[in-house]
Amino acid sequence: MSLLTQAQTINIEFPYLAGQTYDFTIFQGNNRITLASDTIPKGGKVQLQIPKEYEGYKGMAQWYLTNSRTGGGLDLVLNKEDFSVSCLDSIPTEKSIIYKNTKENIFGKTNYQKQQALFQKHDAMLATTKAYPKKSKLYKLATKEYKKIKKQYVDYNLALKNSNLYAAKFRQIVNITMGIGTIMSTDENERAHNMNHFMVHELDYQDLYTSNHWRGVLTSWVQLQTKVLKEDRKLIGDIKTILNRIKNDAAYTSFVANITKELTKVGKDEVLDTLKPIVKNSHRLENYEGILSFYKQDLSGKAPNLIIQEHIGNPAEHNHVNTELALDALDSKYSLLFFYQSGCGPCQEAIQGLQSNYKNLAAKGIRIISISSDTDELVYKNTAAQFPWKDKYGSLAGFQDLNFKNYGVVGTPTMYILDREGTIIKKTAFIKDVLAWSKDK
Numbered sequence: 001m002s003l004l005t006q007a008q009t010i011n012i013e014f015p016y017l018a019g020q021t022y023d024f025t026i027f028q029g030n031n032r033i034t035l036a037s038d039t040i041p042k043g044g045k046v047q048l049q050i051p052k053e054y055e056g057y058k059g060m061a062q063w064y065l066t067n068s069r070t071g072g073g074l075d076l077v078l079n080k081e082d083f084s085v086s087c088l089d090s091i092p093t094e095k096s097i098i099y100k101n102t103k104e105n106i107f108g109k110t111n112y113q114k115q116q117a118l119f120q121k122h123d124a125m126l127a128t129t130k131a132y133p134k135k136s137k138l139y140k141l142a143t144k145e146y147k148k149i150k151k152q153y154v155d156y157n158l159a160l161k162n163s164n165l166y167a168a169k170f171r172q173i174v175n176i177t178m179g180i181g182t183i184m185s186t187d188e189n190e191r192a193h194n195m196n197h198f199m200v201h202e203l204d205y206q207d208l209y210t211s212n213h214w215r216g217v218l219t220s221w222v223q224l225q226t227k228v229l230k231e232d233r234k235l236i237g238d239i240k241t242i243l244n245r246i247k248n249d250a251a252y253t254s255f256v257a258n259i260t261k262e263l264t265k266v267g268k269d270e271v272l273d274t275l276k277p278i279v280k281n282s283h284r285l286e287n288y289e290g291i292l293s294f295y296k297q298d299l300s301g302k303a304p305n306l307i308i309q310e311h312i313g314n315p316a317e318h319n320h321v322n323t324e325l326a327l328d329a330l331d332s333k334y335s336l337l338f339f340y341q342s343g344c345g346p347c348q349e350a351i352q353g354l355q356s357n358y359k360n361l362a363a364k365g366i367r368i369i370s371i372s373s374d375t376d377e378l379v380y381k382n383t384a385a386q387f388p389w390k391d392k393y394g395s396l397a398g399f400q401d402l403n404f405k406n407y408g409v410v411g412t413p414t415m416y417i418l419d420r421e422g423t424i425i426k427k428t429a430f431i432k433d434v435l436a437w438s439k440d441k
Contacts, residue, residue: 008050008078012063013086015044021067024048026078027060027212029254037066050078058166059210077104079166108167115171118156122149122184150184157182161202169207172198176217192228196221200238209251215258222262236274243282253286260291264411267346267429290399290410297408303327303416303424304406306337306369309395320395322402325369328422333365334441336434337416339409341373342383346429350413351386353431357438358388364441366417367391371403373412 017040024036040046057078064073083102099105128142160168181194199221208214225235246252256279263272280295288296306325327335340347372394374380384392395401415434417426
């Protein structure tokens with residue numbers, strides 16, 4: 001490939017690593033993209049080049065050894081710089097690795113030390129304020145210094161925010177993964193709200209998209225919202241704000257996929273149902289694959305009939321006959337569709353709840369129909385054999401089961417309650433919701 005087709009060049013010199021193989025990768029959301037795989041030649045000099053296809057890439061990259069027992073490699077900041085990095089020592093250390101012609105990587109190497117120094121001073125002053133009585137001179141001096149350090153940290157983060165270096169933004173992203181916000185506080189509630197405010201209103205999601213921390217940060221944010229802040233209305237509003245701030249459709253699609261997965265795990269079906277028309281009407285999703293199929297389904301009005309697959313011969317050959325189960329023709333007041341997977345902890349809790357309350361539910365005219373996402377026939381049969389209800393189905397197609405797709409089921413357990421006409425009247429991931437609803441029936 002000629003140099004005319006390259007957008008950026010990084011020269012690496014590690015003579016003691018000659019003969020080792022390496023990969024050179026960049027990141028987009030959950031995806032790791034390999035740009036080069038090769039062997040370090042004699043002399044240890046390697047030239048890494050960013051293809052024209054990724055010209056303008058701003059984010060993190062990794063150059064790492066692939067056949068070394070001890071591993072090793074470099075995290076590199078890429079932002080339109082041609083630079084070099086070398087280590088002439090047999091054992092690379094922070095001091096022996098030298099960067100040249102790169103403000104980004106030099107900043108990334110030195111800035112963390114500055115932050116750590118602030119936290120060390122903070123912890124020392126906080127400990128002093130706790131060790132001495134409030135009327136003592138040392139307490140007053142320590143309190144004054146403590147407030148000064150907190151102000152310095154705010155200024156430090158303001159400088160990161162105003163910097164045009166990607167490494168500065170990356171520092172804040174890494175801080176999120178460490179549970180560190182833009183303020184120093186001993187108040188957990190204050191720290192939580194500070195962290196959430198930063199992630200909703202200040203974090204650049206394109207920077208996060210190329211950071212190699214995309215999935216981890218989004219998972220942490222959902223946990224912060226659902227386990228600490230615990231306000232569904234605020235969660236919905238904050239997701240809307242973030243969606244409006246994401247300019248890249250690929251990042252938008254990946255954000256929706258990750259958030260949908262995490263919210264499904266914690267049973268936030270009502271939140272997802274509220275977001276569904278917003279996402280669908282945005283026309284920004286690049287695909288409806290996998291978990292994103294949820295946004296393609298329209299389950300208003302009459303629910304889809306169930307597709308019952310009966311295998312013929314060896315299940316591994318996937319020969320089967322499909323029949324429809326019309327939900328509006330069942331002889332029951334209500335139908336409870338129970339989508340589950342064997343071995344799933346929350347599913348087992350739901351199974352136990354349905355088993356122990358089966359007679360009571362049946363007496364109220366509620367017909368349970370279970371649909372499994374199991375792919376192992378023996379596992380499916382062993383689990384289904386425990387169920388006291390007669391309607392139990394499993395195509396052994398996993399989440400590719402037609403019923404899972406038709407009902408937009410992206411996580412288990414998922415339960416739908418239908419009336420006699422086959423209209424969905426309730427959706428939930430929790431058996432307690434089903435039992436609470438059934439009390440009035």
